[in-house]
Amino acid sequence: MSVVGLLFLLMGAMAVGSALLVVTTARLVHSALWLVVTLGALAGCYLLLGAEFVAWVQILIYVGAVVVLLLFALMLTRAPTGVQTGLTTGNRVVAAATAGVVGLVLVTVVVAGFGGARVSVDEESVGSATSMGDAIFRHWVLPFEVLSVLLLAALVGAIVLSRGRASSGEETP
Amino acid sequence: MIAVHGSVLAQEIEIESPNIAYSAIYPILIVFGVALVGVLVEAFAPRPRRYVVQTVLAAAGLGLAFVGTVLVAGDLPETQNGLARGGIEAEGALAVDGPTLFIWGAILLLSFFSVLLFAERRLESGVTAFAGQAAALPGTEAEREASTRGLEHTEVFPLMLFAVGGMMLFPASNDLLTMFVALEVLSFPLYLLCGLARRRRLLSQEAAVKYFLLGAFASGFFLYGIALVYGYAGTVTLAGIDGAITNRVGGDGLLLAGIGLMAVGLLFKIGAAPFHAWTPDVYQGAPTAVTGFMAACTKVAAFGALLRVFYVAFGGAQWNWMPMMWIVAALTMGVGCVLTLTQTDVKRMLAYSSIAHAGFLLTGFVGVQAATRDSDDMTSLVAVMFYLLAYGFTTLGAFAVVTVVRDSSGEATHLSRWAGLGKQSPVLAGVFALFMLAFLGLPATSGFMAKWAVFTSAWAGDAQLLVIIAVLASVITAFVYIRVIVLMFFADPVGEGPTVAMPSVLTVVTIAAGVVVTVALGVAPQPVLDLAHQAGEFVR
Amino acid sequence: MPTAAAASIFPRLTRMDGYYGSYVPVLAIIVVGAVLVTAMFLGNRLLRPSRPSPEKQLTYESGVDPVGTGWAQIHLRYYVFAYLYVVFAVDAVFLFPWATVYAGLGWVTVGEMGVFIGIIAVGLVYAWRKGVLAWT
Numbered sequence: 001m002s003v004v005g006l007l008f009l010l011m012g013a014m015a016v017g018s019a020l021l022v023v024t025t026a027r028l029v030h031s032a033l034w035l036v037v038t039l040g041a042l043a044g045c046y047l048l049l050g051a052e053f054v055a056w057v058q059i060l061i062y063v064g065a066v067v068v069l070l071l072f073a074l075m076l077t078r079a080p081t082g083v084q085t086g087l088t089t090g091n092r093v094v095a096a097a098t099a100g101v102v103g104l105v106l107v108t109v110v111v112a113g114f115g116g117a118r119v120s121v122d123e124e125s126v127g128s129a130t131s132m133g134d135a136i137f138r139h140w141v142l143p144f145e146v147l148s149v150l151l152l153a154a155l156v157g158a159i160v161l162s163r164g165r166a167s168s169g170e171e172t173p
Numbered sequence: 174m175i176a177v178h179g180s181v182l183a184q185e186i187e188i189e190s191p192n193i194a195y196s197a198i199y200p201i202l203i204v205f206g207v208a209l210v211g212v213l214v215e216a217f218a219p220r221p222r223r224y225v226v227q228t229v230l231a232a233a234g235l236g237l238a239f240v241g242t243v244l245v246a247g248d249l250p251e252t253q254n255g256l257a258r259g260g261i262e263a264e265g266a267l268a269v270d271g272p273t274l275f276i277w278g279a280i281l282l283l284s285f286f287s288v289l290l291f292a293e294r295r296l297e298s299g300v301t302a303f304a305g306q307a308a309a310l311p312g313t314e315a316e317r318e319a320s321t322r323g324l325e326h327t328e329v330f331p332l333m334l335f336a337v338g339g340m341m342l343f344p345a346s347n348d349l350l351t352m353f354v355a356l357e358v359l360s361f362p363l364y365l366l367c368g369l370a371r372r373r374r375l376l377s378q379e380a381a382v383k384y385f386l387l388g389a390f391a392s393g394f395f396l397y398g399i400a401l402v403y404g405y406a407g408t409v410t411l412a413g414i415d416g417a418i419t420n421r422v423g424g425d426g427l428l429l430a431g432i433g434l435m436a437v438g439l440l441f442k443i444g445a446a447p448f449h450a451w452t453p454d455v456y457q458g459a460p461t462a463v464t465g466f467m468a469a470c471t472k473v474a475a476f477g478a479l480l481r482v483f484y485v486a487f488g489g490a491q492w493n494w495m496p497m498m499w500i501v502a503a504l505t506m507g508v509g510c511v512l513t514l515t516q517t518d519v520k521r522m523l524a525y526s527s528i529a530h531a532g533f534l535l536t537g538f539v540g541v542q543a544a545t546r547d548s549d550d551m552t553s554l555v556a557v558m559f560y561l562l563a564y565g566f567t568t569l570g571a572f573a574v575v576t577v578v579r580d581s582s583g584e585a586t587h588l589s590r591w592a593g594l595g596k597q598s599p600v601l602a603g604v605f606a607l608f609m610l611a612f613l614g615l616p617a618t619s620g621f622m623a624k625w626a627v628f629t630s631a632w633a634g635d636a637q638l639l640v641i642i643a644v645l646a647s648v649i650t651a652f653v654y655i656r657v658i659v660l661m662f663f664a665d666p667v668g669e670g671p672t673v674a675m676p677s678v679l680t681v682v683t684i685a686a687g688v689v690v691t692v693a694l695g696v697a698p699q700p701v702l703d704l705a706h707q708a709g710e711f712v713r
Numbered sequence: 714m715p716t717a718a719a720a721s722i723f724p725r726l727t728r729m730d731g732y733y734g735s736y737v738p739v740l741a742i743i744v745v746g747a748v749l750v751t752a753m754f755l756g757n758r759l760l761r762p763s764r765p766s767p768e769k770q771l772t773y774e775s776g777v778d779p780v781g782t783g784w785a786q787i788h789l790r791y792y793v794f795a796y797l798y799v800v801f802a803v804d805a806v807f808l809f810p811w812a813t814v815y816a817g818l819g820w821v822t823v824g825e826m827g828v829f830i831g832i833i834a835v836g837l838v839y840a841w842r843k844g845v846l847a848w849t
Binding site: 004047050052053056057060061064065066068069072073075076077078128129130132133134136137138141144145147148149151152154155156158159162163 | 732733736784785786787789790791792793795796797798799800802803804805806807809810811812813814817818821822825826828829830832833835836839840843844845
Binding site for chain 1: 193308364
């Protein structure tokens with residue numbers, strides 16, 4: 001086994017292990033923090049697979065921003081943050097079975113589809129920022145611009161839903 | 174996608190900058206542009222003026238975009254031996270062809286009338302039917318204060334325009350990536366709009382949360398499906414996937430799993446069983462204007478996308494997905510019809526009815542009947558597009574009627590409150606009865622022509638069994654619709670009986686448009702059928 | 714595992730070029746950092762005396778006894794700050810690939826990026842006018 005293969009296995013094990021902790025831990029905040037580990041380990045996997053840019057996006061956006069958003073969302077609620085036994089319900093066996101079956105099916109599908117595929121990460125910089133830039137700004141311009149519309153719509157929506165008393169800071173006509 | 178584009182780029186290096194033909198896609202740009210202006214209006218216009226400015230802006234923008242669509246349709250080049258018209262635009266992201274433009278036209282017309290419903294102010298004595306202040310908790314002092322001050326969220330207009338833009342992109346997408354972005358753009362504002370009702374806010378917020386959670390889940394399925402299809406074909410463009418399927422490049426497992434997962438995402442938006450569970454709750458909880466908008470426009474957009482993906486990209490694997498779609502279509506009709514029978518709430522009844530109609534539409538979709546040169550056969554595409562337009566106007570009109578029947582707590586949506594409506598307001602009850610008959614598919618209404626078109630194409634496309642199921646389902650739902658008519662005209666009102674509030678001209682125009690289209694498409698459907706025929710097939 | 718394959722990858726890792734090679738310093742820093750932190754904490758634990766008392770277990774708040782729990786419900790409006798952060802993180806992330814192709818594609822990409830940022834800026838203007846950005 002090569003060093004890269006070993007590192008990949010390590011990252012994969014970390015991702016799966018911490019993902020299990022995300023769903024099994026009895027503390028909501030711990031769950032969010034374990035998610036950081038999961039997403040970070042996934043970023044490591046991406047990096048090792050040659051998807052350089054996606055790996056850094058994963059770290060900047062998901063670990064950096066989305067988890068923060070998640071923690072903010074947790075802090076908005078009145079939910080207690082200590083150990084909560086009620087989080088794990090009697091459905092856990094069914095849920096675990098479903099997750100297991102879905103995982104099995106997806107792994108089978110992916111292995112059947114890409115079993116023998118080989119990608120050389122050294123020769124082509126397929127996942128670099130340059131090739132991404134080329135793709136985005138030449139071929140995917142329209143979806144890229146529409147993404148900003150999506151962000152804007154979500155921002156307007158978030159403000160509509162959250163803006164408190166209209167008097168606070170609101171301009172008066 | 175990166176790998177593929179890396180190699181494609183190497184060959185096409187002479188193309189320096191992206192080539193966007195604005196002359197073909199400007200209707201979308203108009204809608205998004207007006208939405209942006211709407212956000213700026215929210216930011217800078219003084220509060221009392223916003224409502225008028227936003228309403229006029231939204232209606233004018235949609236009208237302008239409709240005119241633009243007609244103009245674009247006027248000079249579409251013929252391709253594929255005259256079978257299709259149009260071309261691939263925006264670096265392969267959009268297919269602007271006959272069906273796209275027909276669907277754009279339908280969406281723009283329907284959303285124009287939805288704007289009028291959104292803008293209705295007289296029914297709530299001077300304010301719109303949207304929450305005065307969404308952040309104020311239901312039943313608190315802050316909510317009462319917002320209500321007394323007559324606050325209203327005029328942001329609903331730009332949000333709705335964002336959704337319309339997404340709906341236009343969705344069926345026009347020529348690659349799966351654009352399609353996914355479009356799906357999100359159309360869904361996000363809808364999630365928000367669902368939670369902004371002025372009355373029964375908890376129900377409305379519950380609807381929004383349910384719609385958001387299930388919708389996000391369905392989007393996830395759709396995205397996973399895209400990933401697997403990309404894994405199979407090595408490209409996300411629809412034509413590329415079609416080529417990969419024709420050449421049988423990889424293992425079928427990836428492709429089938431991908432098709433299945435993508436179908437979940439699309440069928441969710443359509444409201445087909447077994448992915449329909451959100452429909453009644455969301456349709457009931459959302460502000461009725463939003464419900465009408467969703468029932469009419471989302472269905473058009475999602476069906477357009479479903480048709481494009483499955484006909485253009487997955488057409489070669491037809492025999493693989495056909496059994497799945499058969500089952501879904503039959504199940505959808507069954508669930509829709511049987512559960513419509515048990516409803517006691519008008520909005521829920523209309524929701525289940527929309528599920529049943531999704532089943533009828535799927536019948537047309539499953540009996541794939543492709544066009545041949547110079548033939549006037551009823552193709553699946555023509556039938557489904559005609560059905561979408563007819564159903565859209567009827568359902569929008571029906572929901573508009575629901576906004577008008579009120580009691581002291583707002584809309585009186587419980588069916589028992591509708592008893593004796595015919596005595597109190599014969600015109601309104603007559604209009605609603607007309608919509609019911611159109612849903613039922615009575616001759617001389619648009620519903621009959623639509624069902625006839627769909628069943629004809631499905632019958633010719635060897636889906637006879639499904640047509641028989643569909644006819645049986647229609648017979649079952651007839652019971653519901655006729656029961657409502659009997660209730661309105663022959664039952665005695667319970668207690669005080671319903672009151673019909675006099676709406677402003679906005680709602681009246683919307684209802685009138687529903688009536689006119691329902692009758693016109695029933696009596697003289699030929700011009701619209703011809704139009705759908707002229708649209709031709711999807712470009713590839 | 715065939716040893717030939719391992720041999721062909723391992724030398725590449727030790728060289729400082731190639732895709733993986735360029736990440737060897739990153740890996741080295743992570744490893745050194747982890748080792749350092751572990752060593753310091755371990756050294757600390759080995760050398761320090763350990764006499765816990767209830768007072769020492771309290772959360773340190775500048776010498777004042779802490780009041781209440783550490784967890785408080787925050788106001789809804791802070792969520793918008795977090796969301797604005799996400800929006801601009803996404804925005805910034807697209808600037809990296811843009812910067813790499815800007816030289817080759819020229820002003821067209823400036824326009825494309827300008828539209829993208831412009832649309833988001835509309836959202837920022839809206840947020841500003843609604844008083845969301847005011848820290849009250």
